[in-house]
Amino acid sequence: MKRFLNSVIIIFIMYFQSGWSQETLIIEDFKPSSINQPDRQFPQVNSQRRVRASIAAPNANKVQLDIGGVKYDMRKDANGVWTGETNPQDEGFHYYQLNIDGASVPDPGSLYFYGAGRIGSGIEIQANDQEFYALKKVPHGLVSENIYFSKLTNSFRRCFIYTPPGYNENTKTSYPVLYLQHGSFEDETGWSSQGRANLILDNLIASKQATPMIIVMDNGYAYKPQNNESEDKKESQQSIFEDVLLTEVIPMIDAKFRTIPNREHRAIAGLSMGANQTMRIMMNNLDTFSYYGGFSGTANYPSTEPIDAATFLEGKYKDGNVLNKKIKLFWLGLGTKEPNPFPKSVGAFRTLLEQQGIKYNYYESPETAHEWLTWRRCLYQFASELF
């Protein structure tokens, strides 16, 4: 016990948050987050999975650390530096921000990521299985930014393309392609940044657990050009992403990269909003894709009601036998801590599949919510079953 007390400094702090108070043990083994800016000491994470942020704001009245829907008050020291800790967080990646006298801003210590409709801070809580998305001494693929002009949207758009290790050297080899979509209020940067898609595939390919493949990550928001700019155009306009993907992106990728351009070598997957989108695209284009992955989402979202196979998606799930022949892999994944309506909505969809006798694989990510560790794990599992 003495040894324990010697090696670990224990601080008791009284927290007064949201009307409740709690005596909180904080273990002083904080280390800088693995996704901090170069040479930045804060934010930090400890073995309890608490986050500690710190910022100099000598003239501020109140500074808070805003993460997971909770604002934690920070304390000011004699030098005007504010510091504060959170309750234990789930393993994996989380968006967060600081609030300085009412202004919500990125933490100057962290790297930044696009999510929740803005570029903001992220923190990495070490996960028990983090090796599968770690940067390792294995051959690395390239992630390429590809700018293109879309006639359908009358705008410049961008996708990122992962080419596997060896792509540039093995110039006689052609590769299968996975089209991989982000969630709502995220963009084409998500999967290769906080999603670690490139590192996950590098590791899977190095250990021969996955077939080398190209991954295309485009932006799921695509709308017809409008003459009158509406304030809320993303909500009011109907998505034409399916048209953009099928008639602009796929032909461009097949022309520019050494793909195997047929349905047997083409997969489509997405997370949350992207799962919903890509499930619809999959079912409308079974001659284009033969593998589907839905991470934390299905096309019946947000409904949790029983699904009528005769009418849902114009009856596309009516004939299980035909689908079982046509679809090589129908894959669904979900975190065990996801909030409603995800579990019940995905559950209703699984019931439909079972009623129709449609084969599918189902994966549950332990102890994760509607966040990126769920989707990293989904990609890891899904990619290992492809092609």
Next chain:
Amino acid sequence: MKRFLNSVIIIFIMYFQSGWSQETLIIEDFKPSSINQPDRQFPQVNSQRRVRASIAAPNANKVQLDIGGVKYDMRKDANGVWTGETNPQDEGFHYYQLNIDGASVPDPGSLYFYGAGRIGSGIEIQANDQEFYALKKVPHGLVSENIYFSKLTNSFRRCFIYTPPGYNENTKTSYPVLYLQHGSFEDETGWSSQGRANLILDNLIASKQATPMIIVMDNGYAYKPQNNESEDKKESQQSIFEDVLLTEVIPMIDAKFRTIPNREHRAIAGLSMGANQTMRIMMNNLDTFSYYGGFSGTANYPSTEPIDAATFLEGKYKDGNVLNKKIKLFWLGLGTKEPNPFPKSVGAFRTLLEQQGIKYNYYESPETAHEWLTWRRCLYQFASELF
């Protein structure tokens, strides 16, 4: 005049900054900056090249807009939103930040860029010649992120590689390579982000003003691994970037990309610290490179003293005749508004070249300081003279 008054709202504001006061005319034709986050209305820029920032900080005591070494006080309205304008800024790209009650933070409205040793806000002041770096309906090259493990530094490093339009389709064609370096407190992201290197080359190649080329942008900070982590290792350790570039990066690029791997088809250039670094690397490796570009920097920096050809860089500039035969292009560029010691330091170096009879091209960027518009223009001019 009445029409003018009707169409333009004029506000007179008394500024009290740095001990002086000035009555300032502000023309109300502000538009969102071209490098804002999606759908963000602020920051804005007007026709006078003033920046206007705005942020909700209802409980703050003081909010400032910090740009170009000046902190401009912002004003709070009844809703707790702070707004403020700057004096007219130079054309081009500038780093800036907000200061909220003493905390320096990124503006939540802008895109973010690595510079000044941190990821922070940037603003784009439209330039009279901005077409040369604009995103246009021309064929676009790819910018690829390449992660590699460096044995020399015992760390993972990263470079970005621009491959020109047609690279992926014209699989029989090999290309010359430009190695292009960032400045101090910047990194390998700078040239393809705020530097617009990819768009500049896309435009030059589309108008047949430049030979299609590959551009490699690596990180100029490289040090031997140390057992004892010093606090200030970047200052205290000697750079081994030349070794990393020559023995790790160039062989990797020549193996992975379709390069023409000889000195006649290899150029090296950099800005500021990168100009200094690459000039030394060039002179040490005339069998590897035959084109050099120094943007806002030379190897005698920060000295402004006359240079002794017998001793400077171990006498490498002694024999002008040999250098004139060996070097295909020696190119220097500088902004007309650069602060000391740049003009005098580059001036002393030009005197050396002239004394030694060494041929070189010299370009001055009108009305720009030690900032990215100078370097975008330098790259534009320099790349058009390569290969």
